[in-house]
């Protein structure tokens with residue numbers, strides 16, 4: 001059975017990480033997710049790592065991620081600057097391609113509180129201005145809530161505004177909110193000092209051709225922002241000023257990301273083929289079951305097997321074979 005291991009790193013257990021990774025890899029885990037504490041709610045007064053310690057652990061994880069022990073995926077969670085650290089290790093790392101983004105709050109993720117408040121992340125507590133399902137629909141909140149919108153077209157404050165890694169990282173918005181009461185403020189748990197002038201020297205945001213924009217609009221809305229930002233990041237890194245369907249196809253081929261495969265606005269051929277195969281297998285099993293039931297009742301009643309049994313079994317085997325061939 002495939003399984004993942006999730007662990008929260010604190011000052012107390014950071015020294016155990018190599019042993020945890022080794023144990024998880026040898027046990028056959030597909031992924032190890034190392035969570036970084038977000039100091040809100042009950043976690044507010046727990047022992048947490050400081051920015052420098054975060055940096056050390058992230059550097060360690062980035063090095064382990066490269067070696068992929070026993071084929072296990074190692075990821076840092078609730079630590080968007082992991083992508084910045086990975087990029088500093090290797091700007092060509094495949095983690096930076098495709099639709100991976102530092103923080104998914106409000107772009108691929110939301111939480112609903114027991115009182116019906118909708119916030120972009122479970123670590124962002126509802127405030128006076130938070131939208132509530134008693135007043136608006138989830139679709140409406142997702143599309144129009146001010147905070148959700150500002151997370152999709154972010155304009156950061158503090159050092160995140162000056163940072164050359166803002167597109168791949170963007171900092172943890174919950175930590176910014178908890179410490180400065182500004183969801184777009186800087187993430188105080190990040191030790192990085194943005195390089196002066198680097199941001200201004202970065203290429204301007206690429207423009208989308210009408211056809212590319214139309215293809216993007218065919219993607220489910222909850223995936224769209226991540227795919228948009230993945231493509232823009234790719235274009236910027238390559239010095240490409242215009243995103244066209246060809247650039248979309250190029251990244252789709254390189255990244256091999258399912259979300260990018262779905263850019264065509266349809267399911268991938270593989271998915272469709274698997275779906276048809278499974279359908280045929282189901283029909284095959286149904287015919288075989290009918291044949292079996294028929295045989296049972298016939299034998300129980302002391303009668304000779306009738307032609308229906310052979311027809312059901314024949315059809316069942318045919319459909320099963322056709323389904324397995326897909």
Ligand code: SF4
Pocket residue numbers: 038077078079080102103104105109121122123171172173174175
């Ligand atoms: S704001 Fe983003 S990075 Fe921070 S905990 Fe929520 S999802 Fe994770």
Ligand code: SF4
Pocket residue numbers: 080081084159160161163164165166169170171172186187190191192194
């Ligand atoms: S300064 Fe902000 S955007 Fe830059 S790496 Fe740190 S958290 Fe990320």
